[in-house]
Amino acid sequence: QKEVEQNSGPLSVPEGAIASLNCTYSDRVSQSFFWYRQYSGKSPELIMSIYSNGDKEDGRFTAQLNKASQYVSLLIRDSQPSDSATYLCAVNGDNFNKFYFGSGTKLNVKP
């Protein structure tokens, strides 16, 4: 059973702060990594993907990947109350077509 671990939270940050969300995975051969945001009662929506070690930036979001340590993180700069949601980490498995999701970290951004 592949494992993708996330702290369930809730993670509370004040508006304007940096929110840091972390995810670890168990399968060393994983190649593709994704972050999704899911508002309560809604379906997940893709924030960004990353598959090379290092940082990838998209607007206020930065994904960081460290394959040696088997973790991927998401930084949200200038957090807004509208960022309050559950953030899901997803990782592909050894056959590359199977994907495993963490159970998500709930983020609360307080005005």
Next chain:
Amino acid sequence: EAQVTQNPRYLITVTGKKLTVTCSQNMNHEYMSWYRQDPGLGLRQIYYSMNVEVTDKGDVPEGYKVSRKEKRNFPLILESPSPNQTSLYFCASSSGPRLGYGYTFGSGTRLTVV
């Protein structure tokens, strides 16, 4: 509008009564997948399809069937539903998740089996 359409949104059924949840995408994606989401367990992959007539099991395929006769459609079939299949189901499609393209998810189907 690019989207994945699932129907129905809500369904209450009785144990053993066959049901089908439909899923259709209009983005010409080759890859489609079904997930169930349960509290504390996250999203778990049921089945996926890499193209027409090509399907494979995910992590929790027991009690489910799928078919992919057309590129746009990927129905989920529960031949004999049981209460442990009560869950929130999502269909998703992608042009290539292994290439770094993420999923577009449908709105979800909340299934209750009594």
